[in-house]
Amino acid sequence: xxxxxxxxxVGRRYAxxxxxxxxxxxxxxxxxxxxxxxxxxPSGSGKSTLLHLIGCVDRPTSGSIHIQGADIxxxxxxxxxxxxxxxxxxxxxxxxxxxxxxxxxxxxxxxxLQKETAAERRRRVLEALxxxxxxxxxxxxxxxxxxxxxxxxxxxxxxxxxxxxxLADEATANLDTHNATQLIELMRQLNRDLGVTFLFSTxxxxxxxxxxxxxxxxxxxxxxxxxxxxxxxxxxxxxxAIAAHSPGFRSSAS
Amino acid sequence: MTxxxxxxxxxxxxxxxxxxxxxxxxxxxxxxLLLSGGFFAFLFRNLRENTIRNGLGHLQxxxxxxxxxxxxHVLDNGLDDVRRLQSSVQGAAHVRGTAARVEFNGLVSNxxxxxPFLATAVDPEAEQRMGFELRITAGRDLKSEPPGASTxxxxxxxGLAHTMHVGPGDxxxxxAVTADGALNGIDVNIVGLYTTGIEEQDQRQLRLTLQDxxxxxxxxxxxxxxxxxxxxxxTDAVYSxxxxxxxxxxxxxxxxxxxxxxxxxxxxxxxFSGIFAFTGVLVFFMVVMxxxxxxxxxxxxxxxxxxxMLAMGTPRAWITGLFVMEGVVTGALGAGLGVVLGGVAxxxxxxxxxxxxxxxxxxxxxxxxxxxxxxxxxxxSLLVIATLALxxxxxxxxxxxxxxxxxxxxx
Amino acid sequence: MKRLLLALTALSxxxxxxxxxxPQAPDAAALLRQSDGYRNAWPSFVAKIRISNFExxxxxxxxxxxxxxxxxxxxxxxxxxxxxxxxxxxMLGDDMWIYLPDTSRAVRITPLQRLTGNASxxxxxxxxxxxxxxxxxxxxxxxxxxxxxxxxxxxxxKGATYHKIDYWIRTDTARPVKADLFVISGKMIKSTTFDxxxxxxxxxxxxxxxxxxxxxxxxxxxxxYLQFAPRDLPDKMxxxxxxxxx
Numbered sequence: 001x002x003x004x005x006x007x008x009x010v011g012r013r014y015a016x017x018x019x020x021x022x023x024x025x026x027x028x029x030x031x032x033x034x035x036x037x038x039x040x041x042p043s044g045s046g047k048s049t050l051l052h053l054i055g056c057v058d059r060p061t062s063g064s065i066h067i068q069g070a071d072i073x074x075x076x077x078x079x080x081x082x083x084x085x086x087x088x089x090x091x092x093x094x095x096x097x098x099x100x101x102x103x104x105x106x107x108x109x110x111x112x113l114q115k116e117t118a119a120e121r122r123r124r125v126l127e128a129l130x131x132x133x134x135x136x137x138x139x140x141x142x143x144x145x146x147x148x149x150x151x152x153x154x155x156x157x158x159x160x161x162x163x164x165x166x167l168a169d170e171a172t173a174n175l176d177t178h179n180a181t182q183l184i185e186l187m188r189q190l191n192r193d194l195g196v197t198f199l200f201s202t203x204x205x206x207x208x209x210x211x212x213x214x215x216x217x218x219x220x221x222x223x224x225x226x227x228x229x230x231x232x233x234x235x236x237x238x239x240x241a242i243a244a245h246s247p248g249f250r251s252s253a254s
Numbered sequence: 255m256t257x258x259x260x261x262x263x264x265x266x267x268x269x270x271x272x273x274x275x276x277x278x279x280x281x282x283x284x285x286x287l288l289l290s291g292g293f294f295a296f297l298f299r300n301l302r303e304n305t306i307r308n309g310l311g312h313l314q315x316x317x318x319x320x321x322x323x324x325x326x327h328v329l330d331n332g333l334d335d336v337r338r339l340q341s342s343v344q345g346a347a348h349v350r351g352t353a354a355r356v357e358f359n360g361l362v363s364n365x366x367x368x369x370p371f372l373a374t375a376v377d378p379e380a381e382q383r384m385g386f387e388l389r390i391t392a393g394r395d396l397k398s399e400p401p402g403a404s405t406x407x408x409x410x411x412x413g414l415a416h417t418m419h420v421g422p423g424d425x426x427x428x429x430a431v432t433a434d435g436a437l438n439g440i441d442v443n444i445v446g447l448y449t450t451g452i453e454e455q456d457q458r459q460l461r462l463t464l465q466d467x468x469x470x471x472x473x474x475x476x477x478x479x480x481x482x483x484x485x486x487x488x489t490d491a492v493y494s495x496x497x498x499x500x501x502x503x504x505x506x507x508x509x510x511x512x513x514x515x516x517x518x519x520x521x522x523x524x525x526f527s528g529i530f531a532f533t534g535v536l537v538f539f540m541v542v543m544x545x546x547x548x549x550x551x552x553x554x555x556x557x558x559x560x561x562x563m564l565a566m567g568t569p570r571a572w573i574t575g576l577f578v579m580e581g582v583v584t585g586a587l588g589a590g591l592g593v594v595l596g597g598v599a600x601x602x603x604x605x606x607x608x609x610x611x612x613x614x615x616x617x618x619x620x621x622x623x624x625x626x627x628x629x630x631x632x633x634x635s636l637l638v639i640a641t642l643a644l645x646x647x648x649x650x651x652x653x654x655x656x657x658x659x660x661x662x663x664x665x
Numbered sequence: 666m667k668r669l670l671l672a673l674t675a676l677s678x679x680x681x682x683x684x685x686x687x688p689q690a691p692d693a694a695a696l697l698r699q700s701d702g703y704r705n706a707w708p709s710f711v712a713k714i715r716i717s718n719f720e721x722x723x724x725x726x727x728x729x730x731x732x733x734x735x736x737x738x739x740x741x742x743x744x745x746x747x748x749x750x751x752x753x754x755x756m757l758g759d760d761m762w763i764y765l766p767d768t769s770r771a772v773r774i775t776p777l778q779r780l781t782g783n784a785s786x787x788x789x790x791x792x793x794x795x796x797x798x799x800x801x802x803x804x805x806x807x808x809x810x811x812x813x814x815x816x817x818x819x820x821x822x823k824g825a826t827y828h829k830i831d832y833w834i835r836t837d838t839a840r841p842v843k844a845d846l847f848v849i850s851g852k853m854i855k856s857t858t859f860d861x862x863x864x865x866x867x868x869x870x871x872x873x874x875x876x877x878x879x880x881x882x883x884x885x886x887x888x889x890y891l892q893f894a895p896r897d898l899p900d901k902m903x904x905x906x907x908x909x910x911x
Contacts, residue, residue: 057565057658078569085567092662096562100264105257110566112257326720361778365770427768435718435726435781436748439765439772472748 002069004164004197005031005054010063012049012220023049024220027063031165031199036191038208039201041217047201048169050217054199055088055167056080068164085113089158091168091200095150097142103129103153104138110161128156131193132186148179155186159196168200172207184210258572262579265552266587272548277588279544280638283537284592285599287634290533292600292624294526298519299625302486305516309374309386311353311480312489313496314515315343318506320478328358329433332475333507342503343481346495348488353380354476356467360430362460364418371414371428372458375467384482388461393422393446396463405463408442413456415447422446428462433473440470486512534637541588541641546648549581553649560653561661570654577653581646585639592638593631600624693800693816697832699839703862704792706870707895709735713745714789714890718782721883728781730789737793739903742786754780756790757905759824771905776826777848782886783855783876787826789888794818794832797825805836808843812836840869853879865893 012024024046031037031054039047052058053065056072057080065072072083089110090096097106107128111121129135132152142150151171158166168187172180184207191198200207208214216223266273306312320331333339336354343352356375361368379398381388388395391412399405408426410418420426422444429439442462449456468474483492489511500507513520553560560573608622712732718725729745742754751766754774762771776787791797798818806815818830829847834840841859848854856879861872870893876886 052659055565057662081564081567081569083567084565088567090562090565092562094558096558096662098261098559098562100261100268108257109563113567113569326725361772361774363770363772366773368773425769427765427770427772429763429765429772429774431779432748434748435728436746437744437752437763437765437781439763439768441768441770 003030004033004035004068005029005199006066007054008064008066010053010060010065012046012053012058013061022220024053024060027220027222029215029222031197033164034191034195034197036188036198036210036212037200038211038214039199039217040203040208040214045217046220047217049220051167051169051199051201054165055090056084085110086161087164089161089163089166089196091151091154091158091166091171093170093173095142095147095154095174097150097153097157099142102139102141103134103145103149103156106142106153107156107160110157114161124160125156128160129153131159131190132156146179147175148182151175151179151183152186155183155190159190159194162194163196165197165199168198170201170203172202172204180204181206258576259579259583262576262583265556265576265580266583269552272552273584276545276548276584277591280541280585280588280642281591281595283541284589284634284638285596287533287537287637288593288596288630289599289603289624291530291630291634292596292627293622294530295625295627295630296621296623297526298523301519301522302512302516305519306482306486306512307385307387309381309388309480310512310515311384311386312483312486312512313481313493314510314512315339315479315481315496316477316508316510318508321508327433327435328431328471329356329473329475329477332356332473332477333479334475336476336479339479339507342499343479343496346492346499348483348485348492350482350484351380351384352482353377353384353386353480354464355478355480356464356471356475357477358430358467358471360428360470362414362418363427363429364420364424365427367418368429369414369417370458371460372455373428373430373467374459374461375464376461377464384480386480386482388448389451391447391449393444395446396461397445399463399465401465403465404440404469405466406440406442407445407463407466409446409448409461410444411456411459412447412449413453414458414460415444417457420444428460428470430470432471433475436472438470438472440466442466489513534634537634538637538641541638542645545581545584545642546645549577549646549649550652552580553577553653556653557656557661557664560656561658561664564656564658565662573654574650577646577650578643581642581644581650582639585642586635588642589635589638593635596631596634597626600626691802691814693802694795696802696814696834696839697798697800697816697818698795700832700834700841701793701795703840703859703869704871705734705737706865706868706893709896709898711892711894711896711898712890713892714888716781716784716789717887717889719885719887726782732789733898733902734790734792735898735900735903737796739900740790741902742790754786754790755903755905756786757903759822761786761790761824762905776824783878783884784886784888785826785855788857788876791824791826794830797822798830800832803831806833808833811842813842814839838869841871855879863890863893866895 007027007029010024010027011022014021014023027050039050041047049058053060060073067083067087072080075083098109101109104125107125108121111124126135126138129138132155134149134152134156137145137149142153145153172183175183187198188210190196202208315333317331317333323331325331340352340354343349354377357373359370359372362371376396377398378396388409396407396409410420415421418426424444425441426444427439427441429437432438450459464476483489493509493511496509563573564570603622603624610620610622612619714730714732716728716730727746728749731743731745733741738758740756744750744752753764755762755764761774761776763774764771774786776791777785780786780789797820799821801817801819803815803817806813812835813833814836816832816834818832820828827846828849831845833842833844835842840862843859844857845853846855846857855876857874857876859871859874862869863872870890872890874888876888878884
């Protein structure tokens with residue numbers, strides 16, 4: 001079956017102060033539908049760049065990226081924006097909610113871009129808020145929400161338009177342990193319940209523990225790493241099965 | 255769309271202190287425009303009505319040849335059979351009255367010395383009926399006498415009276431060339447003195463009755479027929495109606511509206527319109543200067559938010575639109591505030607009866623009164639709204655051109 | 666042959682040089698006095714004149730006047746046209762008045778003010794240029810083939826009609842040919858041509874002159890001297906009073 005995302009020999013270089021900086025070099029990677037995939041690596045290893053390329057907000061300087069079989073490097077800016085609107089959700093380290101909008105309105109924003117009817121928007125926003133457990137906070141502005149709540153609103157915003165892929169860049173980095181754990185379990189649950197593919201970059205060991213597969217980046221290159229799914233190269237289904245039976249998941253889900 | 259308007263609205267009030275400063279400037283500008291414009295409108299209206307009441311009338315009817323060729327002799331281009339013309343014009347709607355006039359020049363003599371004059375011969379009753387006012391400084395106005403009788407009355411401008419060393423009760427001899435080119439003269443008694451308010455005119459002008467002028471000039475014609483209406487606003491309508499009427503009667507008659515004849519009014523109007531336009535430009539720059547920086551700062555503060563919106567696939571045009579909309583919202587709020595401010599200030603000025611020192615050509619103090627002009631209110635509001643929309647274009651364009659990756663990383 | 670030619674050329678050049686270095690500058694004042702004789706022929710005279718005004722070539726109107734003149738300081742102009750009966754103009758020295766029937770006082774007028782058409786009061790009443798102007802000799806010039814002296818006349822008294830006159834008179838007889846008339850601003854307002862002369866009592870006097878307005882070139886006024894004769898006139902005729910009747 002065609003993978004959801006396929007990167008082939010992808011490179012990203014920047015010209016900075018007359019020197020050529022290589023952010024990513026020769027990356028080939030496939031992401032399957034329904035995967036809960038982590039990108040790990042030290043700061044500056046190219047995790048964010050990789051997410052930006054897959055999220056269609058940046059373009060590779062070499063290689064090709066296919067999403068659902070279409071080569072996105074061949075699309076113009078407007079088509080990329082369209083692709084982002086319909087197929088991709090973002091969760092940011094700093095939440096990035098629009099401060100003048102309520103939780104409801106923030107979640108509604110991607111649907112406004114889709115030109116859904118008001119009734120449909122309302123139904124789906126409430127559903128999304130319900131799924132992140134924030135139905136009672138719908139009409140609060142972000143400044144009245146805790147950090148954990150804000151990030152859950154951000155997750156609701158990322159899934160409300162039913163994207164094929166959610167990209168979460170260091171989503172737990174600004175959260176305390178409790179909230180971080182809660183968020184991880186939430187994303188894992190959404191991945192399982194909705195079948196949304198998650199790709200996240202992280203330093204967080206807890207998050208890595210919950211991943212189906214971990215891709216290691218070092219100095220812009222993929223490297224092997226001593227981790228369960230990634231190292232063993234098990235098929236996705238197997239990874240999922242292992243994760244599902246992991247005691248950590250069960251304890252936090254209950 | 256409504257959601258975007260809501261978003262724009264909330265963004266405007268994000269930094270209340272900053273927005274308030276902008277609103278104060280915008281409202282102040284609008285109020286200044288309304289006050290100055292309303293005052294100018296008051297001046298224009300007064301000057302207009304004074305000009306018309308001082309004898310210009312709303313319409314003036316001439317023989318068509320009056321504007322086509324020079325007169326060789328006086329009244330060559332005059333109107334024949336003015337009675338019939340008068341009854342025809344008086345039948346039209348909104349016409350309050352008509353007054354025939356003869357204008358001519360000649361020499362006036364006190365027996366010792368002579369001076370050239372410009373005379374206006376009038377039917378005193380008709381002039382008074384139309385409410386035409388003359389500033390009589392001594393003696394009385396002309397009085398109507400039965401047609402045919404010679405009245406030998408003259409009202410003389412005070413400058414000319416001074417030159418001639420005469421006052422009410424004294425006599426003068428008027429010398430003029432008749433309609434067939436002969437020299438003729440009559441004696442007149444001065445019944446009063448008047449002033450036009452303009453010194454050069456006061457050196458030359460005098461007034462007498464129609465029948466005396468027609469006797470002096472040996473003609474039954476008149477130079478023109480002045481038409482007074484019930485309201486100045488009806489000028490254009492009556493003008494068209496009369497024009498059609500004369501055309502259907504195949505009369506070679508030309509009509510002039512007061513605005514075409516009121517040279518002084520037009521000069522003042524042009525001058526003050528210029529001053530007002532300058533005020534408008536001033537307000538424009540004031541608003542641009544005070545808001546451009548604010549709008550740009552507001553944009554810089556929201557770079558990561560804009561990056562987020564772009565990442566979610568918001569079209570760049572929407573971002574531009576959002577910022578321009580914020581400018582328009584600010585402008586509209588400022589305009590509304592300004593209209594209220596200007597209205598209240600205008601009402602206060604009007605009730606306080608503020609008096610300004612008299613202008614150079616007048617000796618009565620000027621009342622500072624402010625008219626409510628709907629067109630002005632709309633115009634001033636649109637001006638500031640457009641100004642703010644214009645001022646927000648630069649930040650809007652910059653916002654829409656941000657690169658997503660960089661703006662997401664922006665602190 | 667060549668020599669002869671050269672000698673002739675030299676001779677004519679010499680003659681020309683002599684005439685320049687030794688000019689026979691004519692006496693301008695004397696010339697002006699002489700030329701005045703054609704219009705102011707006798708110390709006391711009567712002239713019947715007709716002024717016809719033409720607009721774009723068509724005769725428009727006519728006026729008739731009797732001009733009584735004594736010693737060039739006293740002039741009485743009686744209006745003869747039917748519509749102007751009873752009016753008269755009186756000139757005494759620098760002053761001029763007009764008298765109208767049914768009015769109680771004379772109207773003081775100036776020589777430059779219009780009598781009729783393009784004719785000013787002064788064109789009819791003040792014809793003694795030598796008394797009013799100082800003459801300067803300018804040059805000789807041909808006008809339509811006629812040899813003329815050109816004089817410049819400058820007003821010397823306040824009663825003069827014009828501020829300056831450029832005056833062309835024949836070199837042989839000092840008869841006026843034409844005049845350009847200027848006002849104080851330096852602007853030329855009218856020009857006059859002296860078209861015809863007649864013999865009266867063995868004297869040549871003016872018969873017809875034409876006045877053209879310099880601004881309205883289409884209009885002209887022709888003054889015809891229908892009768893022109895010497896006559897003794899009583900001083901009381903020129904009395905400044907209402908009873909100016911004859």
